[in-house]
Amino acid sequence: MFRRLAYRGPVLAALVLSLSATHPMAQTSEPTDVPTLTEQAAASDPWLWLEDIEGERAMAWVEARNAHSLGVLTGDPRYDDLHSTALDLVQARDRIPFPAFRHSAGGQRTVDNFWQDANHVRGVWRRATLDSYRTDTPEWRTILDVDALASAENANWVWKGAECLAPDERLCLVSLSDGGKDAVVMREFDRETGQFIENGFDLPESKGAAGWVDENTLLVYRDFGDGTLTDSGYAMTVRRLTRGQSIDAAPEVFRGEPEDVLVAGYTLRDADGVVHAEMVDRAVTFFETESYFLTDAGAVRINLPARRSIQGLLDGRMIVTTDQDWIDGAGTAFEAGDLIAFDLEALKADPQGSVGELVLRPGERESVEDVTLTRNRLVVALYENVRGAAYAYHRAESGWVRERLNLPENASVSLSSASSEDDLLFVSVRGYLTPDTLWLADTASGALETVKSLPPKFDAEGMHVEQHQARSADGTMVPYFVVSRDGIATDGSNPTLLYGYGGFQVSLLPSYSATVGKLWLERGGVYVVANTRGGGEFGPGWHQAAQGANRQRAHEDFQAVAEDLIARGVTSPRRLGVMGGSQGGLFMGALLTQRPDLINAAIIQVPLFDMLRYHTLLAGASWMGEYGNPDIAEQREWIAAYSPYQALSADADYPEVFIHTSTKDDRVHPGHARKAAAQLEALGHEVLFYENTDGGHAAGANLRETARRLALEYTYLTRRLMD
Incomplete structure (x- = not known):
């Protein structure tokens, strides 16, 4: 799943999207010697063999479908222009190089940045002084060139970040992925010399992570061999690893249960880097977590909300x-x-x-979207009716006092990077038609400085944004944004792309997309974003209203937005297309199977689709807190009611859909997308399917592949909605 926009702590950060022992979803309703409901269903699945990720037969099927789809889409006379434009956009050098504060070096404040362009397709990790960064032409010093590293090691490295030891942040654990998978290797790196440390910490490929306790000690939660992973495929144990010690010899300090989602070890540090607590989070579901202090006497549970x-x-x-x-x-x-x-x-x-x-x-229509800490301030991105503001809090004798940062209103506000040495904070402000602007805020004094601005990437002259509401099936009013040219006709003739996600408390906030602007809006399309339940736009209640047995509410919200667009004359079923990925891919599948009459196009990206088997595939078991457990009869009933794979029908009038995934996606199994395409074809429907053999869950291991995917998508949309 895609990560929630607000920071969710080390557990969900590791998942990048708590069942107690007495919770019904943690229980099994059948004897162990009887096939589960899922096993019974699998026995009749004709496309089960497509779940063999790199199996010879499955990959031959993929290659044949890729050849067909690429032939259709790249053969379209508009593809080359769209691809060229997309490549220029993703490789542009005039993007904002978003910075991360690092510890001062040589008396100068420094920032880091990870950068990709035409010359650095895989990317380069680099640094500059803060003073230099604030100029129009920063002087960057390369820390690590991932393209050069991949070439030297003949490896398909994709950058996944670095964890540096506070306070001086010289020693770092660099995470590298083979082709974009969630699983990474972690290697110790000296940020000053720009070299990997000989005989330093070197952790083999695995999902999971490690964090610093001190320069010679790590808390590691990864795959340690048999019996150390949860049913979701994530770490079940935490070990304390000492420099020079083999992983096998590292003592275990915490063990969860196989039914858990994940356990993670980390430290709580103050602004000076001093460790005040070593801790473990045990995620018993995707959303419910137990926290423990690690003490000399063992792990001690803390009384906190689940x-x-x-x-x-x-x-x-x-x-x-x-x-x-x-x-x-x-x-x-x-x-x-x-x-x-x-x-x-x-x-x-x-x-x-x-x-x-x-x-x-927060108030009824407010939501805390992000939280960060400077040295002396607690800073909150608070949204009201999906419009953002930033507040800095400090504690006085009278209690907590807040001051609003004087940033532009009616926009999205993102907390970018906070300094632990003082109260400086980078804040990004953007809107659908307003390019990103990066501000440097002194959260103590309230002083603000515009540091970088993204130049316009498309011609927004004569365009505007409106916010409307659609009435869902149960009467709930669901907000959505419409981005279009001024004065568009209301006769249903406008090619319209409707985007949705609808799960995991992910809020879809106004953002500036160069590709949507250039490849769609500028060419006469209308772009719509639905803020359905299941998201976090109005806080936890908005999300929880569409969890588990109530998942269908989110699908009805999305359908209501589509119906409202048609009723307003913004578009018509002939001109309406939808797009979504991961959980959003499930969203698209539910709309396709429940209301195909509303649309003429659907881009289904790295989707969940077979919801009766999702919990058996890769990280799927970790999402039972969101959807339920298909092996419990009652929960299977509500899941089966919307699972797109089983609902596909030969008699339905589906539009030709475009489904794409990645062989290297080790989060959402590519079998979902493959089986959806195969079943649609078998039932006599037109379908375009493309599988990138790299890229992971983000579906793009490098900028060239990202540009290709974008060009394929917008070629498809042009054919379906503009022709």
Whole structure:
């Protein structure tokens, strides 16, 4: 799944999208010697062999479909221009190089950046002084050239980030992926010399991660061999690894259960890099987590809400957001969406006491979308009716005091990178027609400086953005944004692309897309984004209203937006297409099978599709907190009601769809997309299918492949909606 936009702590960061032992979803309803409901269904699945990811027969099928689809789409006379434009956009050098604060070096403040362009397709990790970065022509020093590394090692390396040891941040654990998979190798790197450290920490390929305790010690949660992974394929154990020690010899400090999603070890540090607590998070579902202090006496559980995220440490207080109503150890009631502070030393002394202090309670149409910490300030990106603002909080004798940063209104506000040495913060502001602007904010004084601005990437003259609401089946009003030219006809003639996601508390916020603008809007298309339930636009309740048994509500919300667009005359079924990926791919599949009469095109990206087997494929078991467990009869019933794969019909009037995935996607199994295409073909429907053999869940290992995918998508949309 795609990661929620707000920071969700080390567990969900590792998942990049809590079942207790007594929860019905954690129980099994059949004896172990009887085939499960999923096994029974698999026995009658004619396309089960397409789940063999790199099997000879499956890959021959992929190659044949790729040849057909590429022949159709790249053979279109408009493809070359679209590809050339897309390549120019993704390789452009006038993009904003978004920075990350690093520790001062030689008395100068520094920032890092990871950059890709035509000369650095895989990318280069680089640094500059803050003063230089603020100029029009920063002087960058290369730290690591991933293209050169891949060439030297004859490897298909994709950059996945670096974890550097505070406070000086010289020693780093660099994560590299083979072809874009979630699984990475981690190698110790000296950021000053630009070299991997000989005989340093070197962790083999696995999902999971590691974090620094000190320069000679790591907390590692990865694949340690048999019996160390959960049913979801993530780490079940945490080990403390000492420099010079083999992974096999590293002592285990925590063990979860196979039914868990993941366990993760990490530290809580102050602004000076001092460790105040070693901790473990045990994700018993995707959303419910238990937290533990690691002590000399072992792991001690902390009394915290199950649905919550630890955001960091400020002035001795652990900052937590909660996604559920909760009563603390002193009897104080907190509400879902609250931002809470806990005195860390008091919590360590009495982990079950957990006396919280309210920092912020969002309103009914508000949502905390992001939280970050400078040295002395807690900064919150707070959205009201899907429009953002940023507030800086500090604690006074009277309680928590907040001050609003004087940023542009009616836009998206993203907290980019915060400094631990002072109260500086980079903040990005953008809108559908407003290119990104990067601000440098002093959150203590409120001073603001425009540092970088993205030049316009498409001609937005004569375009505007409107926000409307559609009434869903149960009466809920669902907001959506429409981006179009001024004065468009309301006769249903406008080619319209409707985008949705609708899950995992991911909020779809206004953003500037050069590719949507240049490849769609500028050519006369209308772009629409639906803020359906299942997302986080109005806080945890908006998400939870479409979880589990209520998943169909999100599908009905999306359908309601499509119907509203047609009723307003913005578009018509002949001119309406939809797009979504991952959970959004499931969204598209549900619309296709439930309301094909509304659309004439569907781009289904790296999708979930066979929801009766999703929990058996790769990381699928980790999402049962969102969807339910198909091996429990009651839950299978509600999942089967919308699972697109089983709902495909020979009698339905489906438009030709475009489905694409990646062989290297080790999060959402490519079998979902393959089986969807195969079944559509077998039922007599037209389908275009493309599978990139690299790219991972992002479906693009490098910029050239990204440009190709974009050109294929917009060629398809042109053929279906503009012709």
